[in-house]
Amino acid sequence: MQTPRDFTELSMISKTRWQDEELQYFQHALSQILPYINSEGLTILHEINKEIYTRAEKQDSQYT
Structure with a gap:
């Protein structure tokens, strides 16, 4: 990477x-x-997790 x-x-x-x-x-x-990490860092981590989840959902929907 x-x-x-x-x-x-x-x-x-x-x-x-x-x-x-x-x-x-x-x-x-x-x-x-x-x-x-503080609350701002936790918010960033949540946003990252949400984006990863959203991309996974989009990819899964392409194959169904």
Whole structure:
């Protein structure tokens, strides 16, 4: 996997424009430090999880 774009850059664009690898990378990273993140970090993690779920749903609907 290539190194994902810098989080500062990504935070300025919609999660819908993030690459799958970036979503997965930051979802994993934030999940690892979950006990230490504040409410803003938790909100970002929820948004990432929602985008991953939405993309999975779209992909599943293409095959049905």
